[in-house]
Amino acid sequence: MIETKLLPITQESIDLAAEYLRKGTIFALPTETVYGIAASAYNGEAVKDIFRAKGRPQDNPLIVHIAKMDMLYDLAREVSEDALKLAKAFWPGPLTMILPRSEKVADEVCAGLDTVGIRWPSHPVAQKVILESGLPFAAPSANLSGSPSPTNAQDVYQDMNGRLALILDGGESDVGVESTVVSMVEDTPVILRPGYVTKEDLEGVLGKPVALSHAILEKLGEGETARSPGMKYKHYAPKAQITILQGSLEKFREYVSKFEGQPGIFCLCFEGEEASLPLPCVTYGREGDGASQAHDLFRSLRHLDEEGAVKVYARGPKQDGVSMAVYNRLLRAAAFQVVEL
Numbered sequence: 001m002i003e004t005k006l007l008p009i010t011q012e013s014i015d016l017a018a019e020y021l022r023k024g025t026i027f028a029l030p031t032e033t034v035y036g037i038a039a040s041a042y043n044g045e046a047v048k049d050i051f052r053a054k055g056r057p058q059d060n061p062l063i064v065h066i067a068k069m070d071m072l073y074d075l076a077r078e079v080s081e082d083a084l085k086l087a088k089a090f091w092p093g094p095l096t097m098i099l100p101r102s103e104k105v106a107d108e109v110c111a112g113l114d115t116v117g118i119r120w121p122s123h124p125v126a127q128k129v130i131l132e133s134g135l136p137f138a139a140p141s142a143n144l145s146g147s148p149s150p151t152n153a154q155d156v157y158q159d160m161n162g163r164l165a166l167i168l169d170g171g172e173s174d175v176g177v178e179s180t181v182v183s184m185v186e187d188t189p190v191i192l193r194p195g196y197v198t199k200e201d202l203e204g205v206l207g208k209p210v211a212l213s214h215a216i217l218e219k220l221g222e223g224e225t226a227r228s229p230g231m232k233y234k235h236y237a238p239k240a241q242i243t244i245l246q247g248s249l250e251k252f253r254e255y256v257s258k259f260e261g262q263p264g265i266f267c268l269c270f271e272g273e274e275a276s277l278p279l280p281c282v283t284y285g286r287e288g289d290g291a292s293q294a295h296d297l298f299r300s301l302r303h304l305d306e307e308g309a310v311k312v313y314a315r316g317p318k319q320d321g322v323s324m325a326v327y328n329r330l331l332r333a334a335a336f337q338v339v340e341l
Contacts, residue, residue, distance in 0.1 A: 001162045006153060009125055009170050017168055018133035026050055028142040028156045029129060030170030031065070031121040033094050033178050033195070034149040034298065035156045036139030037164060038065075038129070041075065044106035047138055051108070053163040056145040062109045062138040063096050063117040063179070067130035075118055075136060077102045082206055083184045089205040092122035094175050094196045098183040109138045119179050125170045141178060142167075148236050148301040148333070151176050155302055176295035177325050182210065191216065194325040196294065216328050217319075219336060238301045240266070240309040242334040246316040247341025253277055255341060256313050264310030268300060273315070282307065287315075290322030297326055301333060 007013040017038075020027050024046035026039050037053060039046035041064040051058055064075055072079060072087070076099040083097055101116035110116050118136075121127065130136060141149035142156045150156045153169035160167065180195030182202060190211045191199060202210045245252050252269075253276060259265045260278040267274070267281040270293075274281035284300040285293030304312055314330060316338070317323045331338070 002165055004157065004161045004164060004167060006157055006167045006169060009168060013166075013168055014125065014128050014132060017129045017166060020166060021129060021133040021135050021137055024049075025166075026053060026164045027166035027168070028153075028160060028164060029125055029139075029168040030153070030173060031123045031126045031139075032173060033121075033175045034151055034173050035142040035153065035167075036065075036126075037142045037160070038137035038139045040133075040135045041105055041109055041138045042135065044108040047106050047108040049164075050138070050140065053160065054140065054143070054145045056140060058108075059111045060140075061111040061113060061117060062140050063119055063181075064105065064109060064136050064138050065126060065130065066118060066120050066136045067092075067127040071130075071136045072118060072120075075102055075105055075116055076100060080184055082189065085205055086182070086184075086202065087120070090197050090201070091120035092127070093120070094122075094179040095119060096179045096181040096193075098181065098185060098192065100185060106138070115183075115185055117181060123170065125168060146237055148238060148298040149178065150302075151295075151298050155299070174295070176297060176299075177329055180325070194328050196291070196322055196325065198321050198324070200321070216324070217331065236298065236301065236329045236333040237335070238305045238309070238312070238333065240264075240304050240312045242268070242312045242314055242330070242337065244314045244316045244330060244334050244338045245341055246338060249273055249276070249315070251341035252313070252315055255339070259311075259313075264308060266304055266307065266309040266312045268304065268312050268314035270315055279313075280307070282309075285326075288318065288323075290317065290324075290326055293317055293326045294322055297329060 026049045078100045096117045096119040144159045151173040180197040181193040183190045270287040271283045284296040317326045
């Protein structure tokens, strides 16, 4: 059993994290999206420890985080003009680009693929650790595989105590869902995982269409390769069974009213709706406000577990802008169980 230190952000704790990155000891730290577990992108043995700590399938690739453009050219074999346009517009920030990988990247990071996902986080702690260590780090979300991603250090500690050496406590993550992932290896960019940077944002910078992978709203087909995290498996799920109900609040209320008084059945709804619903409720953001929903979603899913929920009926968000990212995460948390009201 590893002793897990939970430390506030100080120069000493950042120095310790940088030392761990250099020597191959995994640890957790904040980013603006969610908390991540970090290992050097060049150290395959340390990256294996991330998979072990999370219980993560080995064919699910990781994203590499950088803090200066020099690192991009170390990690990617080719960087297109379109990729440079997106980097200039959205880095540092919650955008990951899939690019042809260089030989320097550990195989374990890329799940054997010939591509690598790269992003430049805007969180100052993540940047400082990279710059002080001189190393880009590979990092998935700092949770047990399949459970809701953590947006604060306490949630990381709940999942990872005894599994890694250090958690840096940087407070609550600003965005609340993982980065947008866009593949830049074909002529037409393809969003593989939606996030805070939207399809419209990307098209506005590139001046050309950006495609959406079918795997955003559907299960990957048999034999299809996951080129991005978040594509292949049931993800982000609390212990409770979730069903998404798509329709008006009135129809939602009518549907869930038949479960009134039954223990362990909860609603996941929008702020201000709970007073009108006949079941205990947990809220996640405001209706029609994708950014507030994204910020609250994972904490709300964890709160359902803390409340002892067994079955949850969720108000479905919209499927545009940032709301597309929220719907994508909720869809996977619900294992694609959706009822159209």
